[in-house]
Structures are given as C-alpha cells and as structure tokens.
Amino acid sequence: MLQLPESKFILKMLRRDLAPDLYYHTIEHTLDVYDSVVYIAEKENIEGSDLKLLLIAALYHDCGYLAERDRHEVRSCAIVKDVLPRYGYSEKDIARICNLIMATKLPQEPTSLLEQIICDADLDYLGRADFFDIGNRLFREMLAVGRVDNEQEWDAIQIDFLKKHRYFTATANTMRSQKKQENLDILLLKHRN
Secondary structure, eight states: OOOOHHHHHHHHHHHHHSOTTOSSSSHHHHHHHHHHHHHHHHHTTOOHHHHHHHHHHHHHTTGGGGTOSTTHHHHHHHHHHHHGGGGTOOHHHHHHHHHHHHHTSSSOOOOSHHHHHHHHHHTGGGGSTTHHHHHHHHHHHHHHTTSOSSHHHHHHHHHHHHHHOOOOSHHHHHHHHHHHHHHHHHHHHHHHO
16 A cells, blocks of 8 residues: 555545445445556556556545535545645646546546556446445445435446446456356346246
8 A cells, every 4th residue: 555645634534524325436436446556557667756656546536425416536536636735746647637527437448558457447347246245235325325226226227237247357356256247147136046
C-alpha cells in the first residue's frame, strides 16, 4: 500500500464518511481495486510515475460517493483537483489521474493501457470466485436506493452486464475470463429455473 499522505488522507475520509447504505462502494471495494491494479500493473510492466498515478487513481476513483452517487466519477475528479495540489501534484498529473478515474465510468471505453488496467481492476470481481458475495453487496446497495426492486430483476441486470462486459488487458483476460463465463452460466441456469 502506498504510504503517502495523500493515500492516508483519502482512506481516512472513506472510512469515516461513506454513507452506511453503500454496501458495495465501500473502502473494501477501493482497496480491492487498488490490489487488483497492483497485480495487473506488475504483469503489464507498469512502473515509475505511471504506476504511482495509477495507484492514486485507484484510491480516489470512487471517492465521489462521499458527495453523490449518480455522477460520482465527476465528483471524484473534483476531489482530486481540490486535494492533490496540496501534495505537490502538477496539473498534468491531476489531469492524467482524472482521465483514469473517468475511464471507469460505465460503459467503460479506455483509450490507453493505464485506463485499461484501472477498468479491469474495477470490475475484477466479475471473474472471481467471490463474484456472488460481492454482487450481493451491490444488489443490496441498489435495492436500498430503489434502483432495483427484487432479486430476479437484479439477476437479469447481472446477466446482461456480464454478456456485454469484456476485460481489456491480456492479464485480466487470461486470469478472469473463464471464471466470468462460469459465473454467467450459473446466473443463466438460476434465471431459467
């Protein structure tokens, strides 16, 4: 974990101030994305200042949920623009971090390898064994705010999302695509019954 003051600052805010009905967009999600970025970036040979900016973007990517849900990526960038100059980040670095954060907006359309990495890290769980546990947290969050009404509706959304989703990096494709398909197959079987 980056032991930088700007890292500690945002993690403290997320721990303290995220709404209690955010069951998915939690500090645990942020740390999960961070860990996935670390792994994918290493496999994709990202290092130096590119890696640092990517890691900071991972930590700040959902901090906009501190203020609002619908445009949280835009709010995350506003927080980045307010906070990171205090820690010596240049306008160019802040713009790159904001580009990385905005790349996570759905539907994801990354235009660089760094954007591909953060997109894959943000949705890494789709191709993991904990997909259903994490998906249930997102279901609870969406239920709490009235975005879905029941589990059957949620399953249909998940099926559609998994069918359309693709990983961008060679690392994520190799590591996660097969399990993602297995998760989709389980949902399809459940939905048929």
